[in-house]
Amino acid sequence: xxxxxxxxxxxxxxxxxxxxxxxxxxxxxxxxxxxxxxxxxxxxxxxxxxxxxxxxxxxxxxxxxxxxxxxxxxxxxxxxxxxxxxxxxxxxxxxxxxxxxxxxxxxxxxxxxxxxxxxxxxxxxxxxxxxxxxxxxxxxxxxxxxxxxxxx
Numbered sequence: 001x002x003x004x005x006x007x008x009x010x011x012x013x014x015x016x017x018x019x020x021x022x023x024x025x026x027x028x029x030x031x032x033x034x035x036x037x038x039x040x041x042x043x044x045x046x047x048x049x050x051x052x053x054x055x056x057x058x059x060x061x062x063x064x065x066x067x068x069x070x071x072x073x074x075x076x077x078x079x080x081x082x083x084x085x086x087x088x089x090x091x092x093x094x095x096x097x098x099x100x101x102x103x104x105x106x107x108x109x110x111x112x113x114x115x116x117x118x119x120x121x122x123x124x125x126x127x128x129x130x131x132x133x134x135x136x137x138x139x140x141x142x143x144x145x146x147x148x149x150x151x152x
Contacts (some may be wrong), residue, residue: 013143061134
């Protein structure tokens with residue numbers, strides 16, 4: 001989806017609609033949001049967190065936030081990259097679900113479990129950024145969808 005604003009697309013913003021025009025007035029926000037998506041979900045060098053795990057993390061967070069459109073989008077990315085599996089993924093997915101539901105439940109022990117399955121400090125930071133970013137996407141998308149539906 002490079003070159004396209006993912007949230008505008010998923011929200012179904014009509015070109016020229018009042019909401020699309022309002023969003024265009026703050027093009028810097030849309031550009032930075034899309035840039036964060038590209039950096040987190042489509043990096044040239046994914047490091048120790050492969051694209052399959054990134055897509056799976058994003059899908060979990062989108063579904064936990066009950067965002068059907070974003071969940072379906074990330075499910076598609078997951079299908080494209082393949083489903084992660086094994087003890088590493090079990091540990092990562094449990095951590096993601098815990099942090100997405102209740103960030104305050106994160107603990108040094110939880111981070112240590114991620115290190116045991118091979119995540120570096122950089123990978124753990126990236127994992128946390130993906131959880132936070134997809135949560136942000138769900139909120140922006142909900143707002144855009146609501147405004148677009150009210151604008152008729």
